[in-house]
Amino acid sequence: MKSPKVWTAMTAGAVVLSLGLSACGGGDDGDGEGGSAATKFDAGSNGIVNPSDKKGGVLRMGMSDDFDSTDPGDTYYAFGNNFVRLYSRTLMTYTSKPGADSNKPSPDLAEAAGVPSDGNKTWTFKLKKGLKYEDGSEIKAEHIKYAVARTYDRGVLSHGPAYFPQLLDAGDYKGPYKNKNLDDFKGIETPDDYTVVFKLKDPFPEFNELVTFSGQTAPVPPDKDKGAQYRLHPLSSGPYKWEGDYQPKKGGVLVRNENWDASTDPNRKALPDRIEITAGLEANEVDNRLLNGQLHVDLPGSGVQDAARQKILTDPKLKANADNPYAGFHWYVPISTVNIPNVECRKAIVYAADRDAMWRAYGGDVGGERSTSIQPPIIAGRQKGTDLYTSTAAGYKGDVNKAKEALQACGQPNGFSTTMVYRSDRPKEKAVAEALEQSLGKAGIKLTLKGYPAGTYTAEQFGSPSFVKKEKIGLGTYGWAADWPTGYGYLQAISDGKAIVPAGNSNPSELDDPEINKMWNDVVKLDDAAQREAIYNQIDQKIREKAAILPNVYAKSLLYRPQTLANVYFHAGFGMYDYANLGVTG
Amino acid sequence: MTAPIEVSGSETEAQPEAVLAGVGKKAIEGRSLGQIAWLRLKRDRVAVAGGIVIILLVLLAVFAPLVVKLLGHPPNEFHQEHIDPTLGSPTGKFGGMSGEFLFGLEPGNGRDLFSRIVYGARVSLLVGFLATVVAVIIGTALGVVAGYFGGWVDSLIARTMDVFLAFPLLLFSIALVGVIPGKMDILPFGPDFLHLVSLEGNTLRMALLVFIIGFFSWPYIGRIVRGQTLSLREREFVDAARSMGAGNGYIIVREILPNLIAPILVYSTLLIPTNILFEAALSFLGVGINPPTPSWGGMLTQATSLYTIAPHFVIIPGLAIFVTVMAFNLFGDGLRDALDPRAR
Numbered sequence: 001m002k003s004p005k006v007w008t009a010m011t012a013g014a015v016v017l018s019l020g021l022s023a024c025g026g027g028d029d030g031d032g033e034g035g036s037a038a039t040k041f042d043a044g045s046n047g048i049v050n051p052s053d054k055k056g057g058v059l060r061m062g063m064s065d066d067f068d069s070t071d072p073g074d075t076y077y078a079f080g081n082n083f084v085r086l087y088s089r090t091l092m093t094y095t096s097k098p099g100a101d102s103n104k105p106s107p108d109l110a111e112a113a114g115v116p117s118d119g120n121k122t123w124t125f126k127l128k129k130g131l132k133y134e135d136g137s138e139i140k141a142e143h144i145k146y147a148v149a150r151t152y153d154r155g156v157l158s159h160g161p162a163y164f165p166q167l168l169d170a171g172d173y174k175g176p177y178k179n180k181n182l183d184d185f186k187g188i189e190t191p192d193d194y195t196v197v198f199k200l201k202d203p204f205p206e207f208n209e210l211v212t213f214s215g216q217t218a219p220v221p222p223d224k225d226k227g228a229q230y231r232l233h234p235l236s237s238g239p240y241k242w243e244g245d246y247q248p249k250k251g252g253v254l255v256r257n258e259n260w261d262a263s264t265d266p267n268r269k270a271l272p273d274r275i276e277i278t279a280g281l282e283a284n285e286v287d288n289r290l291l292n293g294q295l296h297v298d299l300p301g302s303g304v305q306d307a308a309r310q311k312i313l314t315d316p317k318l319k320a321n322a323d324n325p326y327a328g329f330h331w332y333v334p335i336s337t338v339n340i341p342n343v344e345c346r347k348a349i350v351y352a353a354d355r356d357a358m359w360r361a362y363g364g365d366v367g368g369e370r371s372t373s374i375q376p377p378i379i380a381g382r383q384k385g386t387d388l389y390t391s392t393a394a395g396y397k398g399d400v401n402k403a404k405e406a407l408q409a410c411g412q413p414n415g416f417s418t419t420m421v422y423r424s425d426r427p428k429e430k431a432v433a434e435a436l437e438q439s440l441g442k443a444g445i446k447l448t449l450k451g452y453p454a455g456t457y458t459a460e461q462f463g464s465p466s467f468v469k470k471e472k473i474g475l476g477t478y479g480w481a482a483d484w485p486t487g488y489g490y491l492q493a494i495s496d497g498k499a500i501v502p503a504g505n506s507n508p509s510e511l512d513d514p515e516i517n518k519m520w521n522d523v524v525k526l527d528d529a530a531q532r533e534a535i536y537n538q539i540d541q542k543i544r545e546k547a548a549i550l551p552n553v554y555a556k557s558l559l560y561r562p563q564t565l566a567n568v569y570f571h572a573g574f575g576m577y578d579y580a581n582l583g584v585t586g
Numbered sequence: 587m588t589a590p591i592e593v594s595g596s597e598t599e600a601q602p603e604a605v606l607a608g609v610g611k612k613a614i615e616g617r618s619l620g621q622i623a624w625l626r627l628k629r630d631r632v633a634v635a636g637g638i639v640i641i642l643l644v645l646l647a648v649f650a651p652l653v654v655k656l657l658g659h660p661p662n663e664f665h666q667e668h669i670d671p672t673l674g675s676p677t678g679k680f681g682g683m684s685g686e687f688l689f690g691l692e693p694g695n696g697r698d699l700f701s702r703i704v705y706g707a708r709v710s711l712l713v714g715f716l717a718t719v720v721a722v723i724i725g726t727a728l729g730v731v732a733g734y735f736g737g738w739v740d741s742l743i744a745r746t747m748d749v750f751l752a753f754p755l756l757l758f759s760i761a762l763v764g765v766i767p768g769k770m771d772i773l774p775f776g777p778d779f780l781h782l783v784s785l786e787g788n789t790l791r792m793a794l795l796v797f798i799i800g801f802f803s804w805p806y807i808g809r810i811v812r813g814q815t816l817s818l819r820e821r822e823f824v825d826a827a828r829s830m831g832a833g834n835g836y837i838i839v840r841e842i843l844p845n846l847i848a849p850i851l852v853y854s855t856l857l858i859p860t861n862i863l864f865e866a867a868l869s870f871l872g873v874g875i876n877p878p879t880p881s882w883g884g885m886l887t888q889a890t891s892l893y894t895i896a897p898h899f900v901i902i903p904g905l906a907i908f909v910t911v912m913a914f915n916l917f918g919d920g921l922r923d924a925l926d927p928r929a930r
Contacts, residue, residue, distance in 0.1 A: 307894045313673060357664060361694065364671030424873075427888055431694050434878045438664055449877050 415444025633920020
């Protein structure tokens with residue numbers, strides 16, 4: 001699948017440094033005595049803080065930089081997909097509930113979840129009747145077909161996910177901007193105004209999840225489309241509409257859409273009367289405004305910067321207004337199966353790794369939780385797994401003796417030398433590399449560290465098998481988050497041999513194992529989610545048995561919610577607060 | 587600044603009797619240019635202070651392993667037991683400064699900051715010094731040739747200098763360092779045995795830094811040398827040598843170059859700090875020395891995101907760079923005053 005460039009790109013900047021941090025796995029509510037009873041540290045991670053149904057008020061959202069696009073069909077950031085729910089409805093959307101339930105697809109424009117036929121190759125959705133755009137015209141099946149068709153033209157819409165062109169059986173269709181005749185697009189059929197039928201090339205069991213995660217099935221009437229400029233004022237099908245146009249790098253205002261019918265939409269509370277968005281702020285300025293109440297929400301939702309983090313964690317009053325949920329990422333270290341072909345040598349690396357230092361690199365408890373399985377905890381059906389060749393015990397510094405035994409078995413009793421790469425503009429990854437250089441060195445594995453810019457790292461260096469081979473790269477820092485929270489969404493791109501590509505490769509271990517590949521070929525034919533999840537967990541186990549990935553931490557973010565923000569909860573599907581259901585008090 | 591030599595000089599000139607009276611007691615010796623300069627330099631306290639700091643820094647860099655063994659811990663050793671795991675800051679006061687950790691600890695990894703500063707001096711001084719040597723060799727050679735021969739040779743070299751000065755050096759070095767492979771043959775062609783000489787890892791990075799910085803800072807020296815040569819070649823002693831049949835090579839090496847030593851020495855001393863700063867800038871941008879080898883610029887990069895947590899981590903490497911650059915600049919200024927008071 002397509003790499004979540006999105007996430008990677010989003011966190012590429014300084015933002016990444018500050019992925020928040022605090023963990024607490026369970027009952028640790030820190031020094032919550034500073035806040036009121038309702039606002040304890042991390043209360044929003046599993047429940048609703050300040051629950052409210054009160055309509056009215058102005059919700060102010062801000063961000064550094066900007067959206068990749070405000071066009072629902074052209075955004076790939078998780079926060080973009082979260083935000084466009086305010087003014088666009090899709091076939092399916094995430095359930096709006098706190099906790100693990102929010103991961104489940106829920107019908108939005110559709111009456112019910114899509115129905116598969118023809119061995120998961122045909123998916124049929126029925127639309128609710130009488131739904132309207134902001135201009136009062138009716139939403140029709142053909143508009144969804146058009147919306148999907150326009151995602152085929154990467155020259156016009158370059159940011160969004162590219163799943164539909166990969167999956168749909170549409171020949172070499174080039175998109176509606178090059179071919180005005182929509183009947184030439186064979187990937188979707190619309191037998192009547194309220195039926196959408198997707199035709200797939202190959203069996204694909206998680207199509208409901210796929211149409212849930214992005215805004216690409218939000219309807220677009222062909223006569224209103226303005227290509228790349230459509231993003232400035234997409235025609236609203238949701239509870240809000242743009243007042244005038246959105247101004248990139250500056251911001252815009254959303255006001256109520258009177259043609260939206262709340263009774264058809266259980267997933268959006270739409271509490272505020274007005275939503276003001278300010279873009280292009282400096283990252284630390286966003287935090288300052290959040291802390292002094294000028295802003296309610298930091299849009300990217302990846303957590304506060306280091307300066308604010310320090311302030312929040314050392315002040316019990318502020319800490320009570322912060323949440324520390326799983327951010328969706330697992331930061332781990334792929335080990336090249338090409339440059340280190342012997343599994344015993346890879347095991348030696350895992351044995352020798354100083355997990356304590358690697359965990360500290362991401363900011364201790366608040367930054368992340370030491371990982372066991374490859375799939376992070378927010379993945380549906382994920383089993384915790386057990387430590388293989390390593391330990392998640394507190395203070396575990398690696399096992400030099402076991403590592404030396406593995407080196408013996410590998411036929412390299414004196415160790416070996418290899419290169420480790422990392423993203424030079426990410427201090428946390430540099431700290432991981434330095435920690436491994438030290439701890440692997442004790443077992444005789446000599447690492448040479450090389451940093452590359454985050455902008456090219458996943459595409460041209462660690463993500464390029466020819467580069468990895470030429471530079472004899474043995475391991476590197478990496479992070480991955482799923483587009484949608486299932487084992488397929490998380491593991492396929494990083495472990496299926498078919499997923500290895502010449503550039504932008506998301507499987508830097510280059511794991512191409514016949515056993516695992518066969519599991520991937522078989523799993524897509526299964527209808528039952530529980531059966532699939534069992535296989536995903538087996539694949540997870542196999543990856544670790546083959547020591548193709550050295551686990552590190554499940555990322556946690558530190559989100560701040562001002563006290564004037566109401567109805568706040570962490571949404572696991574988006575990995576941040578649920579923007580369509582926030583309210584304001586006072 | 588007054589030139590001290592003039593004071594003693596005026597004394598002797600103003601009181602010829604006294605001078606004569608002195609004859610017999612102690613013979614007046616003729617002082618060479620070098621001696622005069624040395625005397626002037628010695629009396630310039632600021633320059634002497636700069637010089638002492640430079641000598642200390644060089645000693646510190648050369649004997650880094652010994653110094654660290656006596657006063658610190660190995661520079662790459664983690665001491666995370668003194669670090670708060672969540673905040674990443676050292677648990678002690680003032681960044682964990684104590685008798686055990688003189689400059690405190692690095693946030694996060696908990697490495698001994700004193701040891702890293704001492705080892706960092708090696709990188710900064712070595713790169714700064716070698717890059718200057720490269721610049722001086724290229725700059726002097728081309729500057730003399732341009733100034734002496736004039737004509738189209740001069741035009742060609744002078745324009746080349748302009749091109750180099752106008753080059754977006756920082757961008758170029760970022761790109762270049764990004765594309766170099768992990769291992770490189772010094773001579774990528776020729777018979778097999780030459781391929782044995784290859785560089786890799788940090789040796790290669792160092793060599794590359796020296797090359798880039800030196801290769802792009804030669805025009806500063808080159809222009810000065812060319813200017814001086816232009817005036818020198820018209821002087822009588824050059825004419826004299828030429829009239830006696832001396833060749834161009836002889837004149838350049840024996841007549842002109844010795845007269846260029848003073849300005850070259852002065853500007854080299856002033857170029858070293860510039861190059862140290864440039865190395866720090868490259869390390870700051872992440873294209874310098876590979877970790878875990880400590881370098882001052884690299885430490886500053888790391889510190890920028892941590893200044894609220896561990897202010898000492900910004901201040902100490904910053905001070906190290908400041909003191910070094912300041913010392914070289916003060917010494918360089920003093921040297922210039924001593925060698926050529928009129929050049930001020």
